[in-house]
Amino acid sequence: MATSPMESAFARTQITGKTPGSRGKLKIFIGYAPGTGKTYAMLKAGHAAQEDGVDVVAGYVNPHARPDTAALLKGLEMLPHTGNANDGLGFQEFELDHALQRKPGLILVDDLAHTNAAGNRHKRRYQDVEELLRAGIHVYTTMNVQQIESLADTVASITGMSVKERIPDSVFECADQVEFVDIEPETLIVRFLKGKIYSDRETEQTNAHLFTNEKLNALREMALQQTAAQLNRIALQIGAKNSRNEFSGKDHILVCLSSSASNKKVIRTAARMAEVFHGQFTALFVETPETEPVTKKNKIGLRENLRLAEQLGAKIATVYGDDISGQIAEYAKTSHVSKIVLGRSPRQKRGFAKSTVVDKLIDLVPNIETYIIPYSEPVFHKKSAIYLKSPAFSLADMGKTASILAACTLVGAWFNHLGFREANIITVYILGVLLNATVTKGRLYSAICSIMSVIVFNFFFTEPYYSLRAYDPGYPVTFLVMLVASFVMSTLTMRVREQAMQSAQKAYRTEVLLETSRKLQQATDSSAIIDETAIQLVKLLDRTIIFYSVRHEGLSEPLIFPKRGSAVDPQIYTGENEHAVAEWVYQNNKRAGATTETFSDAHCLYHAVRGGDSVFAVAAIVMDREDPLDVFEQSLTIAMLGECALALEKERLNDQQKEIFMQIRQEQLRANLLRQISHDLRTPLTSISGNAGILIGNSGMLSEEQRTSLYTDIYDDAMWLILLVENLLSISRMDNGTINLNLQAELMEEVIAEALLHVNRSKDNHIIQTVLEDEWIMARMDTRLIVQVLINLVDNAIKYTHTGSHITISARRDNDRVVVEVSDDGPGIAEEAKAKLFEMFYTADNIRGDGHRGLGLGLSLCKSIVSAHGGTIGVRDRFPQGTVFYFTLQSEEVSVYE
Structure with a gap:
C-alpha cells in the first residue's frame, strides 16, 4: 500500500517539527510475510526525508543480500555495529550507545522484533527503539504482522508454526504512523521460487511451508486489519487531543x-x-x-x-x-x-x-x-505430592512421629488394662495422628503415622495379640475405617495449618503495608521517607535494599539497608556497573536489572520511585542468588514504592510551597520597604532641600537666629535619616546573621547616659529622668547595640507622647537578670496593637505620632537585638496612665579590689 503525497508531507512535518526534549515519532513499515519489500520501502522513505533536509542515518539495515535494497544504502550515513555476526552473513548488532551519542533527526532500524545478542543492554530491539524515542530521535522500522504478540496463537493456527520473535501490542499501538507494504501473494510466491527472498538455503527450506496462496492471503488480511485498526486508533487519539477529552472505555x-x-x-x-x-x-x-x-x-x-x-x-x-x-x-x-x-x-x-x-x-x-x-494441561503441579517428587527426610520429624506412636501405644495399653473397648483405643491413635500433623512438616509423616497406627493397633490390641493377623472378620473393616479416618483428619489438619500460615503471612504483609503508610505520613523530610521505605521493604521481602536518592538532577551515593543477619559487600552491589544501571533507570523512568530484559546480568532489580514523569529516587532489590519476587511481593513492592513517591512528591511540593511563600513574603517586605522609604524619606529630604535653598538664596536677608533655626532643622532631619539608615543596616545584619556580638560587662548608668546623648533633640520638650536601684548595676551586653535599643525606645516615647510628658528610664536586678524599663505617661497603646508592635513595618495609629515619619523598624530592631543577647522584650500599661517598654539582660557581679 503506497503512501499518498499528503501522508508523505505529514511524515516530513512530524520529523522536522521536533522540539527539544520531546519524544521521538515512530513509523512502522509492516508486511504480511518476508520479502514484501519493507526494508526497501523504509530506505526509500529515508532518502525522501534526507532530501527534505532531515539528518538521516542508518542505524541497522539488513539488505538480505538483495542488490536493489543494498543499492539504497548508498548516500546514507551508516552507524558502526557491534558484536559478532549472528547469522553467518556478516551482519552485526545495532549499537544503541553510538546512536544516542550521534542523535540524528531520523534513524532507520530494521527488524523491530529482533532478539539482541547476549551482553547487550536490552534483550529485544524494540526496547532499543523505545530508548531512542525517549531520547527525542525519530525512528523508521520494519516488522511482519506475525510478530504482534496477541496474534501469536492465530498465526500459529494459520501457518502451523509459532513465531519466536514477537513484540508487545503496546509497541505497535504507540506508532505515530503505520505503512502497509503490500505485494500480491502470487508475485511473492514467484519471488520465493526464484530464490530472491532468502539467501540461506536452510532458512528457505524451513519457511517454504509459508508460501502458499491460502496462508499468505490469510496473513495479508490480518495485516490489513491491524493497519486499519492502528490508523483508526491514531485518528481517535488526534480527535481526543483536539477536543481535549480523553477516550475512556466502559468495559x-x-x-x-x-x-x-x-x-x-x-x-x-x-x-x-x-x-x-x-x-x-x-x-x-x-x-x-x-x-x-x-x-x-x-x-x-x-x-x-x-x-x-x-x-x-x-x-x-x-x-x-x-x-x-x-x-x-x-x-x-x-x-x-x-x-x-x-x-x-x-x-x-x-x-x-x-x-x-x-x-x-x-x-x-x-x-x-x-x-x-x-486448557491442554493442568494449572499447577504440587511439589509436595509424593508421586511427583521425593519429600525431604527430617530426622527430627521422624523422631516426633515415633514418640507420638509410642505415647499412643502406652495410653492404649493403659486403656486396655482398665477394660476400655477397642473404639476408645482407636480414638487415641486418631488423636495421635492429628497431633502429629500439627507438630511435623510435610504430609509424609502424617501418612506414616496413619499407616503405623493401624499396624501397631493390630499388633498390640487385636487377637491374636503380638501378631498382624486378625481372627474377627470385622477387623479388616475396622482397620480400613481407622486408616481412612486418620488420612482424612491428618489432611484436614495440614490444610488448616497451611491456611493459618498463609493468613499469618497475609496479615504480616498487610501490617507492613499499613505501617509503611503510617510512617511515611510521619516522616519529616525526604531522607526520613527513603529510610522508612527501605526499612519496610527489608521487612517485607527479607532482602537487602539499596536506595539512590535524586540530588541536583543526578543520583546521590547509595544508601544500603542490609537484610537481617547479612553482611553486604558494597563493591558487588554498588560498583560501577550497578551504578550505571541505576543511572539508566533514573534517566529512562523504567524498571531494569535482574529478572528483566534490560541489564539482565545485574545483581539487583531496579525500580524507579516515580510520580508521573518525575523520578524521585531509584530503589534496588538485591536478587543475587535469591529467588525472583512472586506476584504478590512484586505488587506490594510497587505499591510501597508508589506510596514513597507520593510522600516524596508531597515533600517536594511542600518545599516548593515554602519557597514560594518565602519569595512572596520577601516581595511583600521589599514592596513595603520601598513604599515606606519613598514615602517617609520625602518629608525630611524636602525639608533639608528647602531649608538649604533658603540659606543659599537668602543668606544675606536672614538674621542669625533664623539661620540657626534652619541649620537646626537641617541637622535634625539629617540625624533622623542617619538613624533610619542605621536601623536598616542593623536589621539586615541581624537577619543575615553577619553581626558579631562583642559581649562585655558594662555599667547600666553609663550605657543609659550614652544613649541620652544621641536621642531626638525634641527631648528638651519632655522631662526625662533616670532611676537606678543601684548605681553599680552591671549587665553583659554589646554596648553599641544596647545603646541603639535605648535610643529607639526613648525616641518612640518622645514621638508618641505630648509635650511636657514624663519619661523614666529605670534599671533593677531580678535574680540573675537586669530589667531595663522605659516608661511614659502618654495616652497608652491599644490592646490589639500590643501584639503587633514588634513586627516589622508596623506603626501604631496614634494621633500624636508623626504618622509620616516612621517605618516601623525601631521596635522590630530592638526585639532582634535583645533576642540576640538572650533576653526578652515586651510592653505593658503604666498605672494610672501611659506605657512601659521593658527588656532583660544577663546580670554581672561587681568585683571590688582594695
Missing part, C-alpha cells in the same frame, strides 16, 4: 493467571478483547495454599505469563483465598468487571467438588459475561 476485561503454558493463549485473547472493546484490562492471580508449594517450572511459567500480561497492558492484581471461584467473583463484583476470560482444563476439578471452578464461577456471577478458553 472492564478480567483475565485469570496461572502457570500453564496454555494461559498465554487466554491472556492474548483477553488483550484482543480489551483492544476491540476499548476497555480496561486486568490480570488476576488467585493464590491458594495449593499454589504455594509449586515446582520451579511452574514458577518460571507464572512469571512468564505475568510478564506477558504486563506487556499487553494489563494491570496486575493478586488475591488470597482457598476458594478460587469465590475470590474471582468477589473481585469481579467490587471492580465492576464486565467480561471474564479464563481457561478450563477438561481434566481438572478441585477435590471432591461436583463442579469445576468455571462452573461455580458462572453460578456466582451470572450477570457477567464469561469466556472460556480450553
Whole structure:
C-alpha cells in the first residue's frame, strides 16, 4: 500500500517539527510475510526525508543480500555495529550507545522484533527503539504482522508454526504512523521460487511451508486489519487531543493467571478483547495454599505469563483465598468487571467438588459475561505430592512421629488394662495422628503415622495379640475405617495449618503495608521517607535494599539497608556497573536489572520511585542468588514504592510551597520597604532641600537666629535619616546573621547616659529622668547595640507622647537578670496593637505620632537585638496612665579590689 503525497508531507512535518526534549515519532513499515519489500520501502522513505533536509542515518539495515535494497544504502550515513555476526552473513548488532551519542533527526532500524545478542543492554530491539524515542530521535522500522504478540496463537493456527520473535501490542499501538507494504501473494510466491527472498538455503527450506496462496492471503488480511485498526486508533487519539477529552472505555476485561503454558493463549485473547472493546484490562492471580508449594517450572511459567500480561497492558492484581471461584467473583463484583476470560482444563476439578471452578464461577456471577478458553494441561503441579517428587527426610520429624506412636501405644495399653473397648483405643491413635500433623512438616509423616497406627493397633490390641493377623472378620473393616479416618483428619489438619500460615503471612504483609503508610505520613523530610521505605521493604521481602536518592538532577551515593543477619559487600552491589544501571533507570523512568530484559546480568532489580514523569529516587532489590519476587511481593513492592513517591512528591511540593511563600513574603517586605522609604524619606529630604535653598538664596536677608533655626532643622532631619539608615543596616545584619556580638560587662548608668546623648533633640520638650536601684548595676551586653535599643525606645516615647510628658528610664536586678524599663505617661497603646508592635513595618495609629515619619523598624530592631543577647522584650500599661517598654539582660557581679 503506497503512501499518498499528503501522508508523505505529514511524515516530513512530524520529523522536522521536533522540539527539544520531546519524544521521538515512530513509523512502522509492516508486511504480511518476508520479502514484501519493507526494508526497501523504509530506505526509500529515508532518502525522501534526507532530501527534505532531515539528518538521516542508518542505524541497522539488513539488505538480505538483495542488490536493489543494498543499492539504497548508498548516500546514507551508516552507524558502526557491534558484536559478532549472528547469522553467518556478516551482519552485526545495532549499537544503541553510538546512536544516542550521534542523535540524528531520523534513524532507520530494521527488524523491530529482533532478539539482541547476549551482553547487550536490552534483550529485544524494540526496547532499543523505545530508548531512542525517549531520547527525542525519530525512528523508521520494519516488522511482519506475525510478530504482534496477541496474534501469536492465530498465526500459529494459520501457518502451523509459532513465531519466536514477537513484540508487545503496546509497541505497535504507540506508532505515530503505520505503512502497509503490500505485494500480491502470487508475485511473492514467484519471488520465493526464484530464490530472491532468502539467501540461506536452510532458512528457505524451513519457511517454504509459508508460501502458499491460502496462508499468505490469510496473513495479508490480518495485516490489513491491524493497519486499519492502528490508523483508526491514531485518528481517535488526534480527535481526543483536539477536543481535549480523553477516550475512556466502559468495559472492564478480567483475565485469570496461572502457570500453564496454555494461559498465554487466554491472556492474548483477553488483550484482543480489551483492544476491540476499548476497555480496561486486568490480570488476576488467585493464590491458594495449593499454589504455594509449586515446582520451579511452574514458577518460571507464572512469571512468564505475568510478564506477558504486563506487556499487553494489563494491570496486575493478586488475591488470597482457598476458594478460587469465590475470590474471582468477589473481585469481579467490587471492580465492576464486565467480561471474564479464563481457561478450563477438561481434566481438572478441585477435590471432591461436583463442579469445576468455571462452573461455580458462572453460578456466582451470572450477570457477567464469561469466556472460556480450553486448557491442554493442568494449572499447577504440587511439589509436595509424593508421586511427583521425593519429600525431604527430617530426622527430627521422624523422631516426633515415633514418640507420638509410642505415647499412643502406652495410653492404649493403659486403656486396655482398665477394660476400655477397642473404639476408645482407636480414638487415641486418631488423636495421635492429628497431633502429629500439627507438630511435623510435610504430609509424609502424617501418612506414616496413619499407616503405623493401624499396624501397631493390630499388633498390640487385636487377637491374636503380638501378631498382624486378625481372627474377627470385622477387623479388616475396622482397620480400613481407622486408616481412612486418620488420612482424612491428618489432611484436614495440614490444610488448616497451611491456611493459618498463609493468613499469618497475609496479615504480616498487610501490617507492613499499613505501617509503611503510617510512617511515611510521619516522616519529616525526604531522607526520613527513603529510610522508612527501605526499612519496610527489608521487612517485607527479607532482602537487602539499596536506595539512590535524586540530588541536583543526578543520583546521590547509595544508601544500603542490609537484610537481617547479612553482611553486604558494597563493591558487588554498588560498583560501577550497578551504578550505571541505576543511572539508566533514573534517566529512562523504567524498571531494569535482574529478572528483566534490560541489564539482565545485574545483581539487583531496579525500580524507579516515580510520580508521573518525575523520578524521585531509584530503589534496588538485591536478587543475587535469591529467588525472583512472586506476584504478590512484586505488587506490594510497587505499591510501597508508589506510596514513597507520593510522600516524596508531597515533600517536594511542600518545599516548593515554602519557597514560594518565602519569595512572596520577601516581595511583600521589599514592596513595603520601598513604599515606606519613598514615602517617609520625602518629608525630611524636602525639608533639608528647602531649608538649604533658603540659606543659599537668602543668606544675606536672614538674621542669625533664623539661620540657626534652619541649620537646626537641617541637622535634625539629617540625624533622623542617619538613624533610619542605621536601623536598616542593623536589621539586615541581624537577619543575615553577619553581626558579631562583642559581649562585655558594662555599667547600666553609663550605657543609659550614652544613649541620652544621641536621642531626638525634641527631648528638651519632655522631662526625662533616670532611676537606678543601684548605681553599680552591671549587665553583659554589646554596648553599641544596647545603646541603639535605648535610643529607639526613648525616641518612640518622645514621638508618641505630648509635650511636657514624663519619661523614666529605670534599671533593677531580678535574680540573675537586669530589667531595663522605659516608661511614659502618654495616652497608652491599644490592646490589639500590643501584639503587633514588634513586627516589622508596623506603626501604631496614634494621633500624636508623626504618622509620616516612621517605618516601623525601631521596635522590630530592638526585639532582634535583645533576642540576640538572650533576653526578652515586651510592653505593658503604666498605672494610672501611659506605657512601659521593658527588656532583660544577663546580670554581672561587681568585683571590688582594695
